[in-house]
Amino acid sequence: MEILVMAGQLILGLSILVGLHELGHLLAAKAFGMRVEQYFIGFPPKVWSIRRGGTEYGLGAVPLGGFVKISGMIDESLDTEQMKAEPQPWEFRAKPAWQRLIVMLGGIIVNIITGIIIFVAITYKNGDTFLSVNDAKYGIVAHELAQQIGLRTGDKIVAINGKPFNNFNDVLSSDVLLGNNSTYTVNRAGEQVVVELPNDLVDKFSDKKSAPKFIEPIMPFEVGELMKGMSAEKSGMKPGDRILSVNNQPTQYFHEVQQIINANKGKAVAINVQRANQVKTLNVAVSPEGTIGFYPKSLLKLTTVNFTLGESLVRGTERAFSVIFDNIKGFGKIFRGEVSASKALSGPIGIAQNLFGGIWVWDRFWFVTGLLSMALAFMNALPIPALDGGHSVLLLYEMVSGRKPSDRFLEAAQRVGMVILLGLMAFAIFNDVFKAFY
Template sequence: MEILVMAGQLILGLSILVGLHELGHLLAAKAFGMRVEQYFIGFPPKVWSIKRGETEYGLGAIPLGGFVKISGMIDESLDTAHTNAEPQPYEFRSKPAWQRLIVMLGGIIVNVIVGILIFVILAYKNGNTYLATKDAKYGIVAYDLAKSIGLQTGDKIVKVNGKYIVDFNEIRSSDVLLGDNSYYTVERGGKQLDIYIPNNFADKLIGKKGDTEPFIAPIEPFKVGELAPGQPAQKAGLKTGDVITSINGKPIQFYHEFVEAIKPLKNKPIDLGINRNGSPLTLHMTTTPDGTIGFYRESLLKLTTEEYTFGQALAVGTNKAFQVVFDNIKGFGKIFRGEVSASKALSGPIGIAQNLFGGIWDWNRFWAVTGLLSMALAFMNALPIPALDGGHATILGYEIISGRKPSDKFLEGAQRVGMVILLGLMAFAIFNDVFKAVF
C-alpha cells in the first residue's frame, strides 16, 4: 500500500508541475502568434487526446514528463521536415529572437511562480511551528555521525558559524551542512568550545539508499502518542498519554534512552514500567523482530508557533522557494569539487517517491514537496544543456547578442547531443535508484 501511495503522490505532483511548465510554453507561443500543434502531459504512447482549434491536447502513458510541439521548432521530437520549406509566419523559427527566448523561458517562469505560490500559501496557512533553541534545554542526542566530528550527547549548541541561533532546526540547515568551513559552538561542562564540520560532511549524511543518516536530535522527554494497530504495545494495554518510566527495571526519562534500551531486545519479552495518570503500572509484552513495540512518541518539549500576515508569508515563502535553488547550486558545487558523491546525491523517480513523498499521504507534506520540486525543475531546466530550456535560451541569447542565427543543422546537432546527455542522466538516476533499493 505504501508503494502505491508513493507512486500516486509522485505521479500527481509531477503531472501538475509538468502540465503547468508546458502550459507556460504554450501560452507564450500562442501570445506571439505561433502555432502549437500538440500539448501533452506524459510521454507516448497516447492514452487520450482532444483537438481544440489547431492544438491537440492529450495524456501520454508514461507520466514522468510532457511536451509542447510548436510549429517550426527543432525540439525533442527531432522533426526536421519543416527545414526544407520556406518559414511560415506562424512558425517558431520565423519569429524575432526575443519572442522565441520568452517562449523558451515560459516554462521556467511558470515553475518559479508556482513554487513561490505554494510556499507562500503554506507559510500563511500553517505559520511556523518550531523548537526554540532555548527550549531544547536538555541538549542534543549525538548519533554516530555527530560523534565522529566531536559532538557528544548532552552538548548544548548555542551558535552556528559564530551566530546565536533561535530555531533548533538551524543546526541542521543547508547553510551549515552544505556550507564551507562551518562550525558549531557548544556548551559542555560549563565551557564553550568550537566543533568544526568537514566540507565533505554532506556526503556522510546521505545513506547508501539515498536517505538521510541520523545526525543530531534534541533530547526529548516524551509520552506515548498514537498506537500502531495489532502491535505489542496495543495488545499489552499501553494507552495514548502513558509515560514510559523503565524497561526491565532500567529507568527511562528520554526517548533516546528508550530506543537504546529496547534496540538489543529483539523478539524478547520485556517488562515495561509506565506512569498512567499518576499511577505506576507494569506491562508485559514481547518486542517485534525489529526491536520495537509499536507506538509514536509525543514530545514533551515546548514548541513555539509563529503566525504570519500575508505580507510576512509572502517574504518567508519567497525566501524558502529560492533557498531550494541556492541549495541545488551548493549541492552541485559539492559534487563538482568531489566533496559529495554523485551516486549518493542524485535521485530519479524512485528515490524522489521514497525519500521526499514517503508512504503516508499528507497534504501539507505533498504540497511542500511539490513546491520544492517546482523550484528544482525550474533550476534544472535553466541549465545550459542542449535540449533543455536553458540550452535553447543560451543559443537564443547568442543570436540576440551577435545578430547571427545558428543554422538548422547546428540546432539539430545540439538537440541530438542534448538528448543523449539527458537520456544518459535519466538512465544513471534510475539505475542508481534501483541499485540503492536492492543493495
C-alpha cells in the same frame, strides 16, 4: 499500499508541474502568433486527446513528463521535415530572437511562479512551528555520525558558525550542511567547545544507513499513537502512558528507552509505566528490528509564529528561491568532490520514497510539489542542449552576435542533448534501484 500512495503523489505532483511548465511555453508561443500543434501531459502512446483552435491537447500513457510541439522548432521530436520548406509567418523560426527566447523561458518562469505561490500559501496557512533553542534545554542526542565529528549526547548547541540562533532546525539547515567550514559552538558541562563540521558531511547523510542518525533534541515524552497489532498494543500500553523504566533501568527521555529496547532485540522486556496515579508493569516483546510499536509524543514546548499575507509573501518567496540556491550549492559540492553524485542524485523512485513518503499528507504533498517546481525550474535552466537553458543560450548567442546557428547545428545539438538527458535519466533510475536494495 504505501507504494501506490508514493507513486500516486509523484505522478500527481509531476503532472501538475509538467502541465504548468508546458503551459508556459504554449501561452507565450500563442501570444506571439506561433502555431502550437500539440500540448501533451505524459509521453506517447496517446491515451486521450481533443483538438481546439488548431492545437491538439492530450494525455500520454507515460506520466513522468510532457511536451509542447511548436511549428518550426527543432525539439525533442526531431521532426525536421518542415524545416526543409521556407519559414512561414506562424512558425517559431520566423519570429525575432527575443520572442523565441521568451517562449523558451516561459516554462521556467511559470514553474518559479508556481513554487512561489505554493510556499507563500503554506507559510500563510501554517505559519512556522519550531523548537526554540531555549526550549531544547536538555541538549542533544549525538548518534554515531555526530560522535564521529566530536559531538556528545548532552551537548547544548548555542551557536552556528559563531552566531547565536533561535530555531533548533537551523542546526541542520542547508547553510550548515551545504556550506564550507561550518562549526557548532556547544556548551558541554559549562565549557564552550567548538566542533568543526567536515565539508563532506552532507555526503554521509545520503547514506541510507546513517541518514536518520545524526543529532536530535533530548526529548521527554509520553506514549503517543500505537501501531496496530504490535507488541506495545498487545501488552496493554495506552496513549498517554509515561515510561518510567525498562528492565528496572530508569528512563526519562525517549533515546534512553530506544537504547535499552534496541539492546534487547528479539527478547521480552519489563516496562513500568505511569498511568494517571498508578504504576503498571507491562511485559513487552521486542521485535528483531528493535521496536515495540509506538510513536512518542514529545513533551518539549514548540513555538508557533503566524504571518500576515505581506510577511508570507516575503518569507514564502525567500523559501522558494532557497531551493534554487541550495541546488547550486549542492552541485558545487559535487564538482569539488565533496559529495558523491551517486549518493546525491535521485530519480523518480528516490523522490517518491524520500520526499513524498507512503502516507498522503496534503501539507507535505504541496510542500514537496513546491520544492520540485523550483528544482524543475533550476534543472531546465541548465545550459544543456535539449533543455530550455540550452535553447536559451543559443538564442542569446544569436541576439549578441547577430548570427543564427544553422538548422543542421541545431539538430546536432538537440541529438547530443537528448543523449545526455537519457543517460542522466538512466543513471538516476539505476541509482535509485541500487540504493533501494544495497
